[in-house]
Amino acid sequence: MYEQLESYIGYLTRKERSRATVNQYRRDISAFIIEMSRAAADGCVTKEAVIKYKRQLCERYRISSVNTKLAAINGFLEYTGRRDLRVKTMRIQRRAYCPREKELTKREYLSMIDQAIAQGDERMSLLMQTLGGTGIRVSELRYITVEAVEKGEASIWLKGKNRTVLIAGRLKKRLQSYIRREKLTGGPVFVTSGRKPLDRSNIWKMMKRLGEKAGVGKEKVFPHNVRHLFARCFYENDKDIAKLADVLGHSNIDTTRIYIMTSGYEHRRKIDALGLVL
Incomplete structure (x- = not known):
């Protein structure tokens, strides 16, 4: 075999x-x-x-x-x-909410960025904001290049699919300033001192250290959780799950629904707001 x-x-x-x-x-x-x-x-x-x-x-x-x-x-x-x-997979009833202890809040996300700025780590601050401002996967970060920033959009290839990710005005300006200061002439924006793209494991470790210093629970701190935060914020603002699916690169809206689950606390608050219990 x-x-x-x-x-x-x-x-x-x-x-x-x-x-x-x-x-x-x-x-x-x-x-x-x-x-x-x-x-x-x-x-x-x-x-x-x-x-x-x-x-x-x-x-x-x-x-x-x-x-x-x-x-x-x-x-x-x-x-x-x-x-x-072949055997059948196990059936799982989808939860209507995500555990609160694993949900990265906007306040916690911003506190991590503030911590990066406070310790003079501009690269990590902008990396976090790029993940948060685009909703990309950490594996897609290599497509955020000098050329893509100048154009204002990145063309991302993953799993045989291509999608265009917009780099909005405020993020574009910050990245352009960073590129000039770092004297980057082309290729990925987020690189090591040897000009090699940062890999997933390095980013994971840097985020964990940043989260610890910012007082954010370690179970909440991982790159993909920023993508979930982007999805929740985008949906709260637009309420268009089909558009969100396109932005995230999902071919199945059921996958997108997982990304916009709120915490159990928020779920309970909405139930209480129905006014059905005296």
């Missing part, structure tokens, strides 16, 4: 899946192959063995993580012609 795994990994790479996705699939499928080799000494994998493995995953991981692993396994089984071994 390992030879088939390598063939499948090559297939995913040719399909232009992200490196992170390919690596996650490799890990999940490798673990599955190891378990199946133990369960089927004769090398014959049965549906019962796959179902048993699914139960084991449910005992060890959150349902969302289980479904991610099952998606990888089912894709591999289909690729290798064993559709008969």
Whole structure:
């Protein structure tokens, strides 16, 4: 099965899946192959063995993580012609709100920017504002180039899709000033001292340190949470979920709905405001 795994990994790479996705699939499928080799000494994998493995995953991981692993396994089984071994993913009832302890508020976001400014870290301040002012994913930050800033829009390619992200006036001016001071002549705006694009792990660590100094709970501080904040603010201002889906690059509005969930506290406040309880 390992030879088939390598063939499948090559297939995913040719399909232009992200490196992170390919690596996650490799890990999940490798673990599955190891378990199946133990369960089927004769090398014959049965549906019962796959179902048993699914139960084991449910005992060890959150349902969302289980479904991610099952998606990888089912894709591999289909690729290798064993559709008969595929198993159903777990059904999850969508929450009407997100946990308050994980929701990054606008005030907390701004306090992190203020903290970056206070410690003289203009790059981090502008990086945060670029994520917050465009709603892009951290992996898309490399498309914010000197050329894109000058044009006022960035062309982003991800998962075989292209979309245009606007760099609004105020953000554009701040980035232009930064570009002049840093003497950047082209390419990505947010780079290391060696002029290489900042990677996801570096940005994650810098945000964590910034959040700690700003007194923001560490469970709230990660790049994708800024994207969620952008989505909530955009929707509150415009109330057009279809437009928001286009801006975020979602092909499915159900995905966009996840981004605009308010906290349980806000959900309770709105229920109380109905005036149905004396």
